[in-house]
Amino acid sequence: MTEEEYLCFVQPYEDALKNLRVRVDVLNQDYRRKYQNYPIHHIQHRIKQKESIENKLKTNGHEISIDSARNYLTDIAGLRVICFFVRDIYGVVNLLKKQNDIVIIKESDYIGKPKANGYRSYHIVFGVPVYHTDGMEYYPVEIQLRTMSMDLWASMEHRICYKGNKEAEAAKAFQDYAASLMRMEEAMEEFL
Template sequence: MLKRKRQSNTQLVVAGRQVDIADQIQDFLELRQLYNAAMRKVKTKVEILDEEFQVRYNHNPIHHIECRLKTPQSIIEKLNRKGYELSLESIRKNIMDIAGIRVICNYIDDIYTIADLLLKQDDVALVRKRDYIANPKENGYRSLHLVVVTPVFLSDRKEHVPVEVQIRTIAMDCWASLEHNLIYKSSRPLPDNIKEQLKECADAVNAIDMKIRDIYRQLWQL
């Protein structure tokens, strides 16, 4: 009979609190593997859509795809920040973005095409949708955020696992990456005038995105 491996004692310190997860470490590793499987599954789905569009329409809607799993420390910090219980059950119930993929598209129209086709698939269920393109955040951030659930088949059971999917254009991603980098490098909160300048940059990037979209539509109709 196969036996599950047990790891040595491990403790994490989060916001001054010592969290003993020694007796749950194997369960956590299995949980993380589950989310990784769901993430890879959703990534494959959008890759297949991109390949189909290349073959059928000579157009790749997707420029590239990025994937990430939250680290154990990041998960615990989020639970602590939100005031949730530090347990595996709480992780599964409250953290919807453990697994995440970012789909970078060429054009705005591609964003909604990929999202619509993904959500039409039988084994993908929409949990949450936030359209920050139609309704940008106050700082100018634009992206389409989806949380979907998809089944993962294991040796002894089937689990429905959430995956966060962020879909944005190359231009949107460029602004978001630079804005994040500037905030990360700053040792103090950004002054209002800097925030306003970043917002102006976001609006300028959006204007370019919209113009490129219009040009793309004109060429597509030729």
């Protein structure tokens, strides 16, 4: 995949990402106007880099090509929505699911059922309509919704275990940290 092919390929994913970012921001602002509160602390976004796309295709045993990326990857465009509390996450997800022009492609609730290592997050891939001069096509955008403590845990675990190759050494400690953070969140939510 050349750099020029990559840039042409990701353009509609960028358009879909912008579309979904605006939707999430509008929901947060509307919630603020109606309830003098807001569920979202902040939003991050990214388009997967060319090298990352190629590495993921290779790791999963797929040919490195535009067609393979289009057919096998649903996380080329990504949003990370950081909420205050777990109930805010489910509230945002429910509001997004009510929008009838986006479709659910894949959904994983790692809050209700955390991964064995302690990872907690809510992942949902939406097909987002992108309108161009020659018609409309849906493009996948993955949203990861986390609380601030889930994001702290995931960022530190990624840095220390995944990128630092210390997964075996730190695994038990990170399971304990995840449990402690979950208890802290639950205790704080009782003040609402």
